Amino acid sequence: xxxxxYLCLVLSVSTVGSLTYAQDNQVAIGIFGEELNQVVTPSKMxxxxxxxxxxxxxxDRNFIQRSGARTVEELMRFVPGFFVAPYYDSGEIVVAYHGxxxxxxxxxxxxxxxxxxxSSGLARVEWSSLPLNIQDVERxxxxxxxxxxxxxANSFFAVINIITRAPQDTLGGALNMYAxxxxxxxxxxxYSDLNGDWSYRASVSSKxxxxxxxxxxxxxxxxxxDTQIANLYLLHESERGQFELDFGEARNTTKKxxxxxxxxxxxxxxxxxxxxxxxxxxxxxxxxxxxxxHYYYERADALEKRYVAIPNTMMDIEIRGNTYRVNPYEVIxxxxxxxxxxNSVYYNDLVETRQDIELQSSLEISKNLKVLTAFNxxxxxxxxxSYLQGTHSDELGRISSNxxxxxxxSWIVNAGGMLETSKIDNMYFSPKFGVxxxxxxxxxxxxxxxxxxRTPDIFDQYARWNVRLASGEExxxxxxxxxxxxxxxxxxxxxxxxSLPRYGVNYDLRLYQxxxxxxxxxxxKFAIVGNSVIDEGEVVDLTIDGAEFEMDMRSQExxxxxxxxxxxxxDTNEQRLIDTTSPFSLSMFxxxxxxxxxxxxxRYFYVKELGSYxxxxxxxxxxxDFPLSYYKSISFGFGVEKRLDDQPFxxxxxxxxxxxxxxxxxxxxF
Numbered sequence: 001x002x003x004x005x006y007l008c009l010v011l012s013v014s015t016v017g018s019l020t021y022a023q024d025n026q027v028a029i030g031i032f033g034e035e036l037n038q039v040v041t042p043s044k045m046x047x048x049x050x051x052x053x054x055x056x057x058x059x060d061r062n063f064i065q066r067s068g069a070r071t072v073e074e075l076m077r078f079v080p081g082f083f084v085a086p087y088y089d090s091g092e093i094v095v096a097y098h099g100x101x102x103x104x105x106x107x108x109x110x111x112x113x114x115x116x117x118x119s120s121g122l123a124r125v126e127w128s129s130l131p132l133n134i135q136d137v138e139r140x141x142x143x144x145x146x147x148x149x150x151x152x153a154n155s156f157f158a159v160i161n162i163i164t165r166a167p168q169d170t171l172g173g174a175l176n177m178y179a180x181x182x183x184x185x186x187x188x189x190x191y192s193d194l195n196g197d198w199s200y201r202a203s204v205s206s207k208x209x210x211x212x213x214x215x216x217x218x219x220x221x222x223x224x225x226d227t228q229i230a231n232l233y234l235l236h237e238s239e240r241g242q243f244e245l246d247f248g249e250a251r252n253t254t255k256k257x258x259x260x261x262x263x264x265x266x267x268x269x270x271x272x273x274x275x276x277x278x279x280x281x282x283x284x285x286x287x288x289x290x291x292x293x294h295y296y297y298e299r300a301d302a303l304e305k306r307y308v309a310i311p312n313t314m315m316d317i318e319i320r321g322n323t324y325r326v327n328p329y330e331v332i333x334x335x336x337x338x339x340x341x342x343n344s345v346y347y348n349d350l351v352e353t354r355q356d357i358e359l360q361s362s363l364e365i366s367k368n369l370k371v372l373t374a375f376n377x378x379x380x381x382x383x384x385x386s387y388l389q390g391t392h393s394d395e396l397g398r399i400s401s402n403x404x405x406x407x408x409x410s411w412i413v414n415a416g417g418m419l420e421t422s423k424i425d426n427m428y429f430s431p432k433f434g435v436x437x438x439x440x441x442x443x444x445x446x447x448x449x450x451x452x453x454r455t456p457d458i459f460d461q462y463a464r465w466n467v468r469l470a471s472g473e474e475x476x477x478x479x480x481x482x483x484x485x486x487x488x489x490x491x492x493x494x495x496x497x498x499s500l501p502r503y504g505v506n507y508d509l510r511l512y513q514x515x516x517x518x519x520x521x522x523x524x525k526f527a528i529v530g531n532s533v534i535d536e537g538e539v540v541d542l543t544i545d546g547a548e549f550e551m552d553m554r555s556q557e558x559x560x561x562x563x564x565x566x567x568x569x570x571d572t573n574e575q576r577l578i579d580t581t582s583p584f585s586l587s588m589f590x591x592x593x594x595x596x597x598x599x600x601x602x603r604y605f606y607v608k609e610l611g612s613y614x615x616x617x618x619x620x621x622x623x624x625d626f627p628l629s630y631y632k633s634i635s636f637g638f639g640v641e642k643r644l645d646d647q648p649f650x651x652x653x654x655x656x657x658x659x660x661x662x663x664x665x666x667x668x669x670f
Contacts (some may be wrong), residue, residue, distance in 0.1 A: 014630030037499065037506075041141040041161040043402035043416060044150055045362060045372050049497050050444040051404065053414045055436020055510040057142040057550060057564075061165070064137060064590045066560055068601060068621060068639070070178060070186060071207075071248040072134050073127045073160060078587050079142045080510075080548035081566035083607050085615070085649050090211035090396035091225035091254030091270070093127040094650070095156045097144070098514070098544055098568065099519065099581030102611060104215055104652060107454055107487075109147075109155035114161045115278050115296045118154055121352040121382035123457035126300070131229050131248030133205050135188050138165040144548065145512065146491050148430030149416035152376075152398055156489055157514075164203035167192040167235055168197035173670045174633055182656070183210035185333040211255065214492040215653035222267050225254035231268060246296075249275040252665035256304065265306035270348075274300045289363035295357045295578040307523060308469075313340045333473040348386040355379045367478035373401045383456045389477065395423040412436040414448075424462075425455045425486060442499040449492050463534055476531040485539070488517045507551035514544040521576055542572035542580075556615045561590045582610040598624045601639075611651060616644035619662075636666040 024418045028175075040046050042054040049056065057079045069075045073095050076082040083096045087103055094105045106123035109116065112132060118125055143159040153157055170192040178186040190203035210222030229250045236243040256268040276298035284290050312329040329335070330344050358376040376398040383391040402416035417431040456564060461483035467475040493512035499505070521538045546568040553561040563586075565628035591604040600622055607615040621639025628634060643659035 014153065016391075016454060020129075020209075037048040039141055040163075041143045041159060042147065042150070043372060043404065044360070044374070045370055045402065045404060047404065049499070049506075050407075050438050050442070051412050051414075051436060053412070053436045053446040053448040054147065055144040055448075055493060055495055055508065055548070057144060057508075059140045059142075061138050062133065062554075063552075063560065063562065063608050064140070066599075066601065066623075067589060068603060068619060069134060071127070072130075072132055073136055075140055076142070076160070077562060077605055078562055079144070080550050080564040080588060081144065081568065081585065082142075083547070083582060083585065083610055083615075086212070087650055088257040089223050089225075089245060089255065090209050091128040091252070091256075095125065095127065095160075096610075099610065100572070100577055102580045106152070106457070107156040109151050110162070111151070111160065112278075113164055113278065114294055114353075115246075115276065115298070116151075116356070116519045119300070119352055120154075120354070120380045120457050121384075121457050122387070123154070123351065124270065126252075126274070128209075128251035129227060129250050129274050130298070131231060131250040131274060131276065132162070132190055133203055133231065135174070135205075135230065136164045136170075136201070136203055136233075137162055137599065138169070139258065140162050143513075143620065144510065145448070145493060146430075146489050147432065148420075148452035149418050149432040149450065151398060152396070152418055153401075153422075153428070153453045153486075154429070156452050156454045156487070158351055165201070167233060168194060168595045169203040170201055172665060173434045174654065175664070176667040177197045178463075178663065178665040181661050182658075183661075185206060187307060197238045197314075198234065198236050200232070201635065202233075203229075203231045205229045211599075211647070212654050213657045214655050215333075216648070216655070220259050221653070221655075222255045225252060227252040231234075235473070238476055241281065243282075244278070244280040246278040246280075247276070249273070256306075265308045268302040268304065268306040270302060272300060272302045274298070290362045293358070294360070295355075297353070297355050299351070302348075302350040302352075307345050307347065308343070309358065310342045310344070311340070312337055312342050331466070332475045333469070334476075335473050344471055344473075346467050346469050349384055350387060353381045368406045370404045371401065371625065372403075373399075375399055380458065385386065385468070387459055387465055388462055389466070392458050392462045393423070394458055397421050410438050411444070412438065420453075422455060428453050428486070442501070446495045446497070448495075449490070451488070451490050453485040454489075456486065460484040465534070476652050478532050478534050481533045484520050485518055487519050490515045504554040504556065507549070510546075510548040512546055512548075515541075516544070517541050519577075521574065532613060538574070540572060540574050540577070542570060542574070545569045545571070557593070559590070560594045563588050563589075580610070581611050582607050584608045585610075597626050598622065613647040614648065615647065615649075618642055618644055630670070633669045634667070635669075636664070638664040 012378040037049045038046055039049060039058060042052045043254060059075050059078060073084050073093055076095050077084050081097050085094055086092060087094045094102050096102055096105055097108055109118055110125045117130055141161045144155055147159045148155045154338050173191045176188040186207050188205040190201060192201040206228050208226040208300045209224055212221045216223055227250055232247045234245040252272040254269055254270045258265060276296060278296035282292040311331045314327050315326055316325050317325055355380040358374055360374040362372045378396040381393040382388060397417055398420045400418035400659050405413040417429060419429050421427040430452050432450035436444050436445060436446045438444045440474050461480060463480040465478045493510055495510040497508045518539050519542060548566045552563045566582055566585045568581060570577060586606040591601040592598055593599050602620045605617045619641040621637050623637035625635045648654045
């Protein structure tokens with residue numbers, strides 16, 4: 001922690017310097033307005049940044065538009081401690097916080113308008129196939145730290161809360177395009193309108209990613225994906241309440257990694273159809289009491305196809321450290337066939353569905369006490385012959401409550417907890433408790449403690465994994481005998497938030513310690529010899545100490561800048577964890593006008609030793625915005641992005657032939 005202590009000292013000195021020049025009694029609105037200072041994610045209640053005891057990063061619409069990010073997941077690069085990159089293939093996108101296992105990115109809760117997109121069948125977030133366009137996003141709030149007290153199990157390291165735009169903010173039509181010399185391209189179109197109390201937005205998009213070019217041996221990669229998305233959002237607002245309908249569908253085709261854990265496959269691909277609909281109803285009972293009901297249903301159909309060439313001759317193979325002379329085809333499928341190679345095809349099928357309903361009550365009991373209470377029921381079902389040999393399900397019941405209590409103007413207490421029960425797991429309670437000391441209108445100190453659980457997914461508990469060829473032969477079954485136990489994290493943090501309205505600056509400092517018990521280093525592999533038990537992986541305890549800093553600056557000259565730093569010290573003897581955690585990361589962004597209509601923009605990312613490789617990337621672009629009439633405008637830009645290191649992305653086989661490429665984009669509003 002010496003480097004962390006040094007970093008904190010430097011930041012503290014800069015803080016004192018800023019305090020010297022600040023007018024601390026000036027109300028924290030100024031250039032920011034309420035856009036950055038009002039948040040909802042920590043307790044599901046609207047609170048100012050000076051009142052919360054959790055660490056929150058806010059990326060608002062203005063920043064999203066000017067950041068140059070093409071997808072929502074790319075925005076996470078501007079949040080302290082996050083890293084975003086493809087893993088085995090371009091469609092398997094890692095959004096990592098605190099690292100741990102990058103190929104098992106399953107410890108972050110992700111919400112879109114309150115709808116969890118974290119899959120409980122095979123625990124993950126499939127970013128590339130989400131029915132979500134960055135152009136439809138109003139803001140992203142990231143709760144850095146556990147928050148199972150508000151959002152339940154699997155809100156383990158962090159909570160990403162994505163909030164889309166209201167139709168009134170996107171009235172009329174828009175068309176956006178992007179293309180680069182690597183072959184990647186995006187196309188997006190939307191139209192919004194209103195009629196009385198009703199408003200709506202319909203949007204469609206297409207995204208194509210060419211992917212990595214070659215592996216470590218300079219062999220051509222089978223990589224890339226394309227996604228088509230359609231969304232429809234309807235909103236009714238009146239004095240009696242608010243009613244929302246939200247629909248979305250995405251179709252995704254991904255080229256997969258060519259090497260299977262059992263035998264080599266040729267040009268595998270996966271097709272995913274993902275859809276959802278969500279209903280929200282909110283009614284004010286009185287000026288101080290509001291109730292709401294939320295329901296959503298979502299379904300994901302995935303089918304992975306692999307052409308295989310299986311040796312049908314005696315050969316030496318290594319199994320769990322021992323060498324055997326066997327006929328692989330006969331051993332795997334307990335059958336004989338003609339020829340020295342058997343060419344066939346097999347499929348991995350997976351259908352995941354979820355239904356979730358929640359009743360929520362928000363009550364201001366007094367001027368000093370606010371309470372939010374929620375009752376939730378969720379039903380998850382997974383149907384797969386390849387992974388489960390049938391259908392399995394889970395039912396969850398939840399009761400949660402969060403409160404904000406202010407005994408006086410200087411002190412604020414934030415507390416909450418969730419009691420949760422699961423059919424396939426135990427009953428558990430996740431609490432949090434925080435205290436905030438408001439120093440003045442623009443400054444606050446905070447301390448927070450929380451506890452969260454990551455529960456095993458359905459595959460962890462009921463796995464029955466095998467390969468069935470199209471010709472009918474079936475391998476032995478690799479199965480879960482005991483399943484996995486839940487992981488537990490206890491997190492402590494202190495922080496300091498300061499807003500300087502005169503200079504258009506917000507900054508935040510966080511120091512934390514996460515104590516993790518029973519973290520599962522899952523290493524499930526398909527066993528090629530008969531029926532066998534899945535190796536559930538090693539269970540380890542570890543401690544993470546760290547410091548994080550972020551600063552936003554928005555000047556009256558319309559200059560927008562953001563900088564984040566993160567230091568992480570992972571105390572463990574497990575090399576696999578050390579290799580997948582970065583001790584230091586940095587992001588910088590600046591956007592400045594050079595005329596009334598032109599702007600120069602740039603960003604830089606640095607991540608040290610993640611996946612054993614450093615990551616350095618710079619992106620510079622010129623953008624222009626030209627009004628055509630009262631409601632019409634055209635925007636365009638072009639730029640260049642370059643890797644500044646000679647390293648692969650995360651793993652040795654992820655390479656582009658050229659580390660530099662040019663791109664262009666344009667949009668038309670009407």
